[in-house]
Amino acid sequence: MKLDNTEIISYISIAVIIISLFFIGAEITGYAVTENETAIVNVTISTSAALEFTTALLDFGSGYVNAGQAGATINSDGTVTDGTWAVQNGELVLDNIGNINLSLTLSTNKTVADFIDGLNPTFKAKVSDTAGNTGACTGTQTFSSYAEVNQTLQTACGKLAFGGDFDEIDINFELYIPNDAEGAKTIGIIAIGTTL
Amino acid sequence: MKRNIILGLFLLVIIFAEIISAGGVGISPVYYKEFFEPNLEKNFTFNAFNTKAEEGVNIYVKGDLADYVTLSNAYFLGGGEFIVTIKLPTKIEKPGTHEIIIGAIEAKSEIEGATLGGIAAIQGRIDILVPYPGKYSESTFTINNINEGESATYEIETENLGSQYLDIKTTIEVYKNNMSEKVLTKKLKEINLKPKEIFSVIETIDTRNLPPGDYQALAIIDWGQIDKINQTFRIGEFLVEIIDYDYQFEENKINEFNIEIQNKWNTKIDKIFATVSITDEGRFLNSFKTVSVDTAPWETKNLTSYFDTTGLETKRYTANIVLNYGEEISSKLIAIYINESPKERYAKYIIIATIIALSIIATFIYLILKIIKLRKNAKKK
Numbered sequence: 118m119k120l121d122n123t124e125i126i127s128y129i130s131i132a133v134i135i136i137s138l139f140f141i142g143a144e145i146t147g148y149a150v151t152e153n154e155t156a157i158v159n160v161t162i163s164t165s166a167a168l169e170f171t172t173a174l175l176d177f178g179s180g181y182v183n184a185g186q187a188g189a190t191i192n193s194d195g196t197v198t199d200g201t202w203a204v205q206n207g208e209l210v211l212d213n214i215g216n217i218n219l220s221l222t223l224s225t226n227k228t229v230a231d232f233i234d235g236l237n238p239t240f241k242a243k244v245s246d247t248a249g250n251t252g253a254c255t256g257t258q259t260f261s262s263y264a265e266v267n268q269t270l271q272t273a274c275g276k277l278a279f280g281g282d283f284d285e286i287d288i289n290f291e292l293y294i295p296n297d298a299e300g301a302k303t304i305g306i307i308a309i310g311t312t313l
Numbered sequence: 314m315k316r317n318i319i320l321g322l323f324l325l326v327i328i329f330a331e332i333i334s335a336g337g338v339g340i341s342p343v344y345y346k347e348f349f350e351p352n353l354e355k356n357f358t359f360n361a362f363n364t365k366a367e368e369g370v371n372i373y374v375k376g377d378l379a380d381y382v383t384l385s386n387a388y389f390l391g392g393g394e395f396i397v398t399i400k401l402p403t404k405i406e407k408p409g410t411h412e413i414i415i416g417a418i419e420a421k422s423e424i425e426g427a428t429l430g431g432i433a434a435i436q437g438r439i440d441i442l443v444p445y446p447g448k449y450s451e452s453t454f455t456i457n458n459i460n461e462g463e464s465a466t467y468e469i470e471t472e473n474l475g476s477q478y479l480d481i482k483t484t485i486e487v488y489k490n491n492m493s494e495k496v497l498t499k500k501l502k503e504i505n506l507k508p509k510e511i512f513s514v515i516e517t518i519d520t521r522n523l524p525p526g527d528y529q530a531l532a533i534i535d536w537g538q539i540d541k542i543n544q545t546f547r548i549g550e551f552l553v554e555i556i557d558y559d560y561q562f563e564e565n566k567i568n569e570f571n572i573e574i575q576n577k578w579n580t581k582i583d584k585i586f587a588t589v590s591i592t593d594e595g596r597f598l599n600s601f602k603t604v605s606v607d608t609a610p611w612e613t614k615n616l617t618s619y620f621d622t623t624g625l626e627t628k629r630y631t632a633n634i635v636l637n638y639g640e641e642i643s644s645k646l647i648a649i650y651i652n653e654s655p656k657e658r659y660a661k662y663i664i665i666a667t668i669i670a671l672s673i674i675a676t677f678i679y680l681i682l683k684i685i686k687l688r689k690n691a692k693k694k
Binding site: 164165166167168169170171173174175176177178209211212214215217219251252281282283288290302303304305306307308309310311312 | 335336337338339340341342343344362364414416418421423424425426427428429430431432433434435436437438609612613614
């Protein structure tokens with residue numbers, strides 16, 4: 118039987134298709150064929166550093182040094198010595214709300230003399246992990262107990278962790294107010310978080 | 314009248330809200346790194362924000378290259394994107410990393426409404442790396458805590474900060490018992506780094522057969538000189554351990570019973586609670602349960618319950634503490650003591666002291682009377 122060119126081409130084409138299907142593995146079943154398909158999605162999460170004072174203000178109220186005393190000491194842990202200030206139990210609370218660990222320094226926006234006035238006032242800070250946030254503040258800790266805080270940057274936490282239950286700290290304060298101090302003053306506590 | 318009360322309460326809420334008064338700032342991204350090139354001009358994009366949209370953010374620059382930096386914006390209300398443009402000089406003499414600090418600080422001029430207030434600031438960095446003459450490299454190495462049966466993941470980054478090609482050979486060694494016993498060694502493939510090139514690898518080291526405990530990992534990077542970087546890591550086990558507990562209690566009182574526990578697993582374990590049973594020479598007296606707590610990996614936490622000692626004698630008892638976590642339990646048998654209340658103890662001391670004092674006084678009076686009598690007798694004679 119003689120085949121013309123058109124028939125030869127047709128037979129070759131059919132053979133190519135069948136061989137291709139064999140290698141591809143397609144099945145003609147009459148049913149829709151579905152396969153599990155996976156794809157990889159790359160998500161890059163930018164690092165973001167953020168600090169928030171969840172309690173940003175602390176007020177000791179008004180009072181005066183008891184008569185005959187050189188000065189009064191008050192702190193936010195509930196101690197008042199030689200003064201008439203009401204007992205204060207409170208603190209500033211600072212939270213690392215970013216997604217990266219930070220080093221933390223504390224300083225003030227004015228000198229102690231400008232804040233408290235009088236003869237030899239002192240102003241101290243103490244940093245501790247907020248209840249339930251054990252391990253938030255690690256590394257160098259200048260303020261693990263009451264220590265003077267001033268306009269010089271001092272390391273409060275060599276590492277302030279982020280995330281979940283390890284990212285919050287309490288900052289308490291202690292003031293020594295000489296008997297010749299006067300006036301109502303305020304001070305800003307500058308907390309600087311720097312990427313490690 | 315009712316309206317005034319409601320208004321008063323509303324104002325009170327505002328006042329207390331002001332005292333609490335949250336405030337914060339953020340910056341993103343936090344870090345860029347760039348190799349120094351003479352007269353390099355480049356822009357870096359940052360975003361800064363105040364957590365309160367109605368408050369401002371001031372932007373600032375610090376560092377020894379601050380003079381070569383300009384900001385597209387130095388203030389935002391709420392937040393926004395800004396461009397940091399650097400125009401470096403022809404030469405920087407000092408080799409190494411020069412940090413340009415980009416900071417965002419809450420725009421607060423004065424603290425109002427309280428004695429002191431917090432001002433939050435956050436700082437990101439642009440590191441400019443000035444190559445060292447000749448051969449020089451710096452590396453970082455970190456390794457993760459894991460659980461028993463897992464391989465530890467580590468990350469090494471080595472930078473060629475010199476002006477010559479470097480052949481880098483890296484070995485990781487794992488020790489236990491404070492570097493006294495080597496348990497694993499892994500040699501990485503030798504690589505060749507051209508100047509300014511960074512080699513970074515995140516891989517695992519096969520620690521699957523190591524038992525739980527604390528380990529030290531040492532990365533030794535040989536680039537002509539040897540750099541050694543030491544890190545510690547822990548292999549955890551699915552265990553919650555009792556590390557401390559109360560054992561002295563007051564009689565006829567509801568006492569707090571505290572149990573300190575530690576999660577020894579590198580994953581959180583939730584719903585941990587303890588049941589405490591009190592016995593006296595095998596005879597069951599009382600039992601109680603603590604509240605349940607959730608713990609983060611390696612976290613130490615306190616379980617609290619209450620022990621009523623009403624009707625119990627002051628003496629030594631036995632307590633069995635059974636910890637429940639997941640499907641596991643662990644237990645500890647301890648001795649506890651019920652002591653007299655301080656009031657009773659002091660009352661006893663006072664009675665004893667009074668008796669002694671009265672005895673001394675009585676003896677003293679007797680002796681005085683005896684002496685008087687003897688003297689009288691002596692005079693009569």
